[in-house]
Amino acid sequence: MVARVPETARIPSALLPMRARVAHRRQGPDDVATLSLCPVDGRLAPFRPGQFNMLYAFGVGEIAISISGDPGNADSLLHTIRDVGAVSHALCQLQPGDMLGLRGPFGKPWPVDAQAGRDLLIVAGGLGLAPLRPAILQALAMPERFRSIILVVGARSPTDLLYPEQLRDWAGEPALALSVTVDRATPGWSGMVGVVTTRLARALDRCDPANVSALVCGPEVMMRHCCLALEDMGVPPDAQWISMERNMKCATGSCGHCQFGADFVCRDGPVFRWDRVAARLRIRGI
Amino acid sequence: MDVQSIPELLADHLILGRFDAGSIETLAGCARNFHFGAGELIQKEGAPAELVYVLRKGDVAIEISAAHISPTVVETVHGGDILGWGWLIPPYRTLFDARALTEVSCVGLDAACLRGKCDDDPMLGYQLFKYWLPHLAARFRAQRLQVADLYGGEGA
Ligand SMILES: Cc1cc2nc3c(=O)[nH]c(=O)nc-3n(C[C@H](O)[C@H](O)[C@H](O)COP(=O)(O)OP(=O)(O)OC[C@H]3O[C@@H](n4cnc5c(N)ncnc54)[C@H](O)[C@@H]3O)c2cc1C
Ligand code: FES
Numbered sequence: 001m002v003a004r005v006p007e008t009a010r011i012p013s014a015l016l017p018m019r020a021r022v023a024h025r026r027q028g029p030d031d032v033a034t035l036s037l038c039p040v041d042g043r044l045a046p047f048r049p050g051q052f053n054m055l056y057a058f059g060v061g062e063i064a065i066s067i068s069g070d071p072g073n074a075d076s077l078l079h080t081i082r083d084v085g086a087v088s089h090a091l092c093q094l095q096p097g098d099m100l101g102l103r104g105p106f107g108k109p110w111p112v113d114a115q116a117g118r119d120l121l122i123v124a125g126g127l128g129l130a131p132l133r134p135a136i137l138q139a140l141a142m143p144e145r146f147r148s149i150i151l152v153v154g155a156r157s158p159t160d161l162l163y164p165e166q167l168r169d170w171a172g173e174p175a176l177a178l179s180v181t182v183d184r185a186t187p188g189w190s191g192m193v194g195v196v197t198t199r200l201a202r203a204l205d206r207c208d209p210a211n212v213s214a215l216v217c218g219p220e221v222m223m224r225h226c227c228l229a230l231e232d233m234g235v236p237p238d239a240q241w242i243s244m245e246r247n248m249k250c251a252t253g254s255c256g257h258c259q260f261g262a263d264f265v266c267r268d269g270p271v272f273r274w275d276r277v278a279a280r281l282r283i284r285g286i
Numbered sequence: 287m288d289v290q291s292i293p294e295l296l297a298d299h300l301i302l303g304r305f306d307a308g309s310i311e312t313l314a315g316c317a318r319n320f321h322f323g324a325g326e327l328i329q330k331e332g333a334p335a336e337l338v339y340v341l342r343k344g345d346v347a348i349e350i351s352a353a354h355i356s357p358t359v360v361e362t363v364h365g366g367d368i369l370g371w372g373w374l375i376p377p378y379r380t381l382f383d384a385r386a387l388t389e390v391s392c393v394g395l396d397a398a399c400l401r402g403k404c405d406d407d408p409m410l411g412y413q414l415f416k417y418w419l420p421h422l423a424a425r426f427r428a429q430r431l432q433v434a435d436l437y438g439g440e441g442a
Contacts, residue, residue, distance in 0.1 A: 125436065125437060126436075126437035127437075154436075154437075155437065156435065156436075156437040160437065181362075183432045183435070183436070183437070184432075185347075185358060185359035185360075187356045189359065190387055191362075192345070192362045192364075193347065193359045193360065193361050193362045194361050194362060194428055194432065195428045195431040195432050195436065197424075197427070197428055197431065198424070198425070198428045201366075202364060202366065205366075218436070218437070219436050219437060221431075221434065221436055222431075222436045222437075225427075225431060
């Protein structure tokens with residue numbers, strides 16, 4: 001006789017990882033690996049730019065990783081992971097053919113659609129380009145809907161730039177005004193040197209700041225300084241969004257691990273409107 | 287070909303364009319047009335700071351060089367910026383090498399002439415600082431962030 005699982009003992013599907021296989025793996029820059037995943041237990045729900053998955057390295061643990069693939073291509077399930085600790089290390093070590101667990105997509109997306117008719121400014125610092133890549137691809141799939149699309153990318157050094165081939169392609173993309181800057185030049189680098197904030201005024205020199213919508217992602221200090229600089233330039237605080245990171249467990253708004261003031265980052269974020277979180281970001285330790 | 291007069295070029299500039307027409311004429315009395323090709327050295331560290339460059343178009347690398355290592359670019363400045371402040375601080379020496387990364391068009395203001403005009407007309411000097419200082423402060427703020435190594439232990 002087959003035992004029936006009582007209704008109350010069933011694990012909600014959002015908490016149950018599905019298996020996925022690593023189809024391709026790309027190393028670099030440095031301790032960063034980009035995995036292209038292929039679900040084994042059926043198709044995944046479509047994702048929206050800015051959402052994240054919980055990736056489970058079997059026997060090690062589960063962490064939140066943004067989806068960096070093309071939202072227009074249902075098969076493009078890409079994750080870019082920096083090796084910073086136990087779980088991210090285990091994930092970065094996976095090779096094509098290896099299996100991992102996956103949940104999601106979770107979280108609030110970048111509000112790309114809602115910016116139609118405006119100048120869309122996207123500012124990515126370091127690994128922040130990963131969560132923004134789907135938003136950039138979405139905007140570039142319908143460029144006529146925006147007054148302009150401007151991308152400012154910053155990294156520590158030229159070798160730390162994420163997706164270098166993609167950046168080369170985007171440099172030739174007529175619908176996109178791309179500006180790349182590094183904090184530290186290396187020999188042979190003939191591009192811009194300076195933090196991302198130094199590029200903002202020039203990136204917006206043909207825009208009315210009141211008509212600019214900004215999506216900003218990178219380390220918290222960088223996002224804070226970018227949004228403040230944009231505010232100084234006249235970009236309305238309610239037209240700026242950032243993506244937050246906090247340790248996560250359930251990713252469904254049930255456990256409270258990711259609490260950030262009055263919000264749970266997994267449920268109310270990770271994308272937040274700047275004016276909602278600006279004051280909280282000045283409080284140490286929150 | 288450039289057909290604009292020097293006062294017109296100054297009036298078009300992000301920082302100097304804030305002066306009234308009379309002050310622009312005064313500043314233009316110290317000014318000459320300059321063009322540099324990509325790779326050309328614009329100023330050399332330690333040399334007398336005889337000119338301050340009002341950048342109109344192009345990108346300039348501020349470099350530090352030392353024996354046995356290739357020059358390190360510490361910052362880039364661009365059309366709309368003002369290049370150089372050694373001209374203002376005795377003994378008026380250029381503080382860093384500056385090299386054109388692209389074709390650069392700029393207006394060079396003779397430093398001694400400019401200091402003289404500011405001494406003669408303190409209101410002109412005060413306005414120059416008022417318009418220039420926010421821009422310098424933004425560059426300092428940016429360099430502090432650069433030193434802080436924003437991406438050091440970053441997450442996305
Ligand atoms: C919504 C969301 C999206 C994310 N997207 C990505 C992504 O696309 N790519 C990616 O690589 N990471 C991303 N992260 C961060 C990732 O979840 C953490 O790096 C991960 O949880 C670290 O777990 P670990 O077990 O490897 O390291 P742990 O053992 O938890 O930590 C090891 C060390 O790393 C430090 N650390 C932990 N988290 C971070 C962090 N976020 N940034 C810097 N240092 C950290 C810890 O303080 C500790 O010193 C995202 C996080 C969230 C919340
Ligand atoms: S991770 Fe559990 S509430 Fe957000």
